[in-house]
Amino acid sequence: xxxxxxxxxxxxxxxxxxxPAQNAIVLNADLGNDTISRHIYGxxxxxxxxxxxxxxxxxxxxxxxxxxxxxxxxxxxxxxxLKIPNLRWPGGCFADTYHWKDGIGPKEDRATIVNTWxxxxxxxxxxxxxxxxxxxxxxxxxxxxxxxxxSGTVQExxxxxxxxxxxxxxxxxDLRRENGREKPWKVKYWGVGNEAWGCGGNMxxxxxxxxxxxxxxxxxxxGIYLIASGASSDDYQWTEVLMKNIPHRMLDGVALHxxxxxxxxxxxxxxxxxxxxxxxxxxxxxxMEELIQKHTxxxxxxxxxxxxxxxxxxxxxxxxVEPGTNPGFLYQQNTMRDAMIAGLTLNIFNNHADRxxxxxxxxxxxxxxxxxxxxxxxxxxxPTYHVMKMYNVHQDAxxxxxxxKTEQYQYGDKKLDAVSASASKDNMxxxxxxLVNIDAHExxxxxxxxxxxxxxxxxxxxxxxxxxxxxxxYSDPEMIVPTDFNGFKKMGNTLSVELPPFSVVxxxxx
Numbered sequence: 001x002x003x004x005x006x007x008x009x010x011x012x013x014x015x016x017x018x019x020p021a022q023n024a025i026v027l028n029a030d031l032g033n034d035t036i037s038r039h040i041y042g043x044x045x046x047x048x049x050x051x052x053x054x055x056x057x058x059x060x061x062x063x064x065x066x067x068x069x070x071x072x073x074x075x076x077x078x079x080x081x082l083k084i085p086n087l088r089w090p091g092g093c094f095a096d097t098y099h100w101k102d103g104i105g106p107k108e109d110r111a112t113i114v115n116t117w118x119x120x121x122x123x124x125x126x127x128x129x130x131x132x133x134x135x136x137x138x139x140x141x142x143x144x145x146x147x148x149x150x151s152g153t154v155q156e157x158x159x160x161x162x163x164x165x166x167x168x169x170x171x172x173x174d175l176r177r178e179n180g181r182e183k184p185w186k187v188k189y190w191g192v193g194n195e196a197w198g199c200g201g202n203m204x205x206x207x208x209x210x211x212x213x214x215x216x217x218x219x220x221x222x223g224i225y226l227i228a229s230g231a232s233s234d235d236y237q238w239t240e241v242l243m244k245n246i247p248h249r250m251l252d253g254v255a256l257h258x259x260x261x262x263x264x265x266x267x268x269x270x271x272x273x274x275x276x277x278x279x280x281x282x283x284x285x286x287x288m289e290e291l292i293q294k295h296t297x298x299x300x301x302x303x304x305x306x307x308x309x310x311x312x313x314x315x316x317x318x319x320x321v322e323p324g325t326n327p328g329f330l331y332q333q334n335t336m337r338d339a340m341i342a343g344l345t346l347n348i349f350n351n352h353a354d355r356x357x358x359x360x361x362x363x364x365x366x367x368x369x370x371x372x373x374x375x376x377x378x379x380x381x382x383p384t385y386h387v388m389k390m391y392n393v394h395q396d397a398x399x400x401x402x403x404x405k406t407e408q409y410q411y412g413d414k415k416l417d418a419v420s421a422s423a424s425k426d427n428m429x430x431x432x433x434x435l436v437n438i439d440a441h442e443x444x445x446x447x448x449x450x451x452x453x454x455x456x457x458x459x460x461x462x463x464x465x466x467x468x469x470x471x472x473x474y475s476d477p478e479m480i481v482p483t484d485f486n487g488f489k490k491m492g493n494t495l496s497v498e499l500p501p502f503s504v505v506x507x508x509x510x
Contacts, residue, residue, distance in 0.1 A: 023419050023446040026403045029431055029453035036424055038085040038395035039358040040349045041388060042144070044314060045132075046092035048118040048367050049329030055365030055374055056135065057127045065377045070127075071135050074379045075365065078372055079139055082385065083392045086142040086189065088313055088360045089132050093117040093199035095191070096150030100160050103128020104179050117199065119328030133164065133185045142189060144313070144360070147219075149193030149211060149229070150201040158218040161190070165221045189225050189358075191313070192216060195257065196229040197238060205241035212242075216250050227311050227358075230255030231295065233287075239295050243302035253311040253358065254299070258291055259318045260284040260341050270319040270332035271469050275440050278337055278468055279411040281317065282438050285341045286416055288315070288348050296355045309357035312349065316362045316369030316384075317341050330367045334382035335471040336480065336502050338369050339463055342387040343420065343436035343504040346394075350422035350434075353399045361388070380477040386463050390482055390506045393432040397424035400431065409439040419444055419499065431509040437499035440468060448495040450509065455493045457510045460485035464503040 045051055058065045058072055066073040090098045094117055102111040103125040110125040136143040145164075147157040162172035164187045173184070192215050194200045196208040203211065208229065216226050228251055231238040242254055260281050262268055268277040292310065299308060317338050318330075325331045342361075349356050361384070365372045371385035399422070406419040420436040431453055437444045462485035472479050485505055487498040499505060 022405075022407050023444050024405045025421055025433075025446060025448045027423050027431070027433065027448060027450050027453075028401050029425060029450060031452075032398040032400045032425060034353040034399045036350050036353045036394045036397055036399050037357045038083075039142070040346070040353070040356060041084065041392060041395055042086040042088065042313075042358055042360040043079075043084050043364040043371070044088045044092070044360040044362045045090075045364050046118075046367065047090050047094040047098070047115060047123065048092060048363065049326065049331055050366040050374070051363050052127050053123070055372070057131065059126065068138060069134060070131065071138065072374070072379070075372060075374070076138055078379070078381060078385070079141075079364075082371065082389050083395060084139060084141050085395065086144050086358065086360070087136055087139065087364070088144040088146060088191070091146055091194055092314075093194065095146035095194045096148050096152070096200045098148055099152065099156065100129055100148075100163075101156075104130060104175075118330070119326050129160075129164065130179065130181060133187070137185075143185065143187050144189035144191065144358075145187055146191040146194050147215070149196065149215060150199070154215055154218050157215055158220070161219050161221045161224070165224070186223075188223060189227065190219065191227045191229065191255070192219075193229040195232070197232060197235065200229055205238045206245065209242055209245035212246060213250060225252045226250065227253040227255055227313070230257070230311070233258045233291060234294070236294055236298055239298050243299055243308070248303060248307055251308050253309040255311045255313050256291065256295060257314040258288055258312070259314070259316060259362070261318045267318060267320050270322065271335055271471060273319075273337065273469065275411060275468075278440060279409075279414065279416070281337060282340060282344070282409070282416055283414070285344050288312075288345055292348065292352050292356060296352065299355065306355060310352075310355045312356060312359040314362045315345060315359060318368055332368060333471050334370060334373070334384055336383055336465050336468050339383035339387050339480075339504055340436065340438050340502055341369065342384045343391070343434065344438065346387070346391050347420045347422040347434060347436060350394055350399060350424065351402075375474060378474050380472045380474060382472060383463060383480045386480065386482050387504050390461055390463065390504065391434055393426065393506065393508070394422070394424045394434070397426045397432070399424055407444060409442075418442075419446055421446075429510075433507045433509070435497060435499055435505045435507070437501060437503050439501050441501055443501060444499045446497045446499055448497060450493045450495070453493060453509065455490060455495070455509050458488060458490055458495065458507055460488065460505055460507040462487070462500075462503055462505045464500050468502055
């Protein structure tokens with residue numbers, strides 16, 4: 001083959017349309033309208049297992065583990081690097097058994113509580129409102145408080161709002177000052193109950209809508225953002241009732257919970273799973289796309305101006321607990337399978353930035369799909385942590401619309417789209433493209449056509465490993481970490497990218 005013919009074939013493959021690539025992305029750098037809210041990259045901290053005690057909080061008197069006001073220094077450092085934008089607390093199911101006044105004042109005077117939802121353990125309430133909100137200030141993260149609707153009262157919630165937000169003279173503001181905090185924290189984000197259809201009270205949608213209206217009537221505070229307890233996965237009727245029965249002037253966001261669970265009665269091991277179990281987990285993760293589309297369609301019917309946001313404040317993988325651990329603590333390891341869930345799900349959230357304005361991975365430390373695991377003074381970062389750090393370039397960036405054509409990942413007679421992607425442009429004009437290949441065996445070559453953008457330089461990072469079951473351990477904490485990526489070729493404004501099996505890549509184009 002002559003040199004001229006080789007060049008012509010190369011041009012056709014990479015920039016022409018006569019020979020389309022099997023995996024192709026067209027990215028329009030001049031057509032963005034929506035901002036990817038940084039709050040999509042939020043986290044969740046419930047009083048569950050070792051998430052709070054031993055995870056975030058080790059106590060002010062702990063001399064073995066360096067801490068600031070009882071909060072682990074290593075955790076603070078890791079989460080600051082992650083740029084977490086918000087943190088949800090105190091639950092979860094725990095929120096609807098939590099009475100906030102038990103967790104304020106001198107610690108020796110605080111009432112104890114039995115955590116009836118998670119392990120039946122007794123907690124001393126040493127981590128309460130002040131500890132949580134002060135920690136959020138250390139993290140430069142917005143607090144997201146979940147109010148107790150299931151077993152609490154309207155007055156209790158109204159008092160909590162006044163305690164943390166009111167700057168004048170009032171009984172609750174004065175009580176806050178007595179407890180050592182002069183200025184209010186000005187908490188913006190408030191969840192009105194949690195999973196009201198289940199552990200939050202087993203309510204009907206119609207009944208909860210009325211309860212919600214009653215609560216928010218008395219949650220008077222300037223500038224707060226009110227989030228209704230939303231649907232579980234495909235309960236579209238729940239979303240429709242809330243959108244229809246709650247005046248939108250009383251509603252800022254509607255929640256959605258969805259976990260990538262194969263079977264609630266027979267969940268797989270976190271580390272010893274088959275390819276079939278991996279494929280089924282990816283199927284559940286991909287389902288987030290369908291759920292957001294259908295819930296959004298309902299919301300569009302009642303709210304075409306998109307005033308009310310969709311808040312996916314619980315998502316992630318859920319497996320069997322690690323052998324020998326308390327079943328009620330939900331402690332599980334974190335493998336490359338979880339990295340795939342994270343990359344795929346975040347791409348879906350990014351691409352629906354017009355309606356999805358906040359999301360919260362469940363959960364931050366030592367519970368479910370955690371970004372951090374701890375054991376006494378030891379700490380490790382999980383593959384999920386690394387994906388979220390790679391993706392934080394999208395926070396508050398302009399979403400760029402993409403068209404994607406992808407090959408399939410096939411297992412038996414079942415198929416899933418193998419490649420997922422999203423893209424954004426930051427305030428410095430840099431374009432970031434996040435790519436995921438969920439195929440367990442095959443490398444996918446992806447052609448990326450950047451339109452209306454002059455590509456001068458390209459750099460990237462990749463997260464990959466030899467086996468899907470690989471994970472970081474205390475003896476090998478950096479088995480899986482991002483590395484520099486150069487598996488791409490540039491031809492003008494077109495890139496050819498080689499995505500290894502079960503890998504996550506983020507490219508930066510200047």
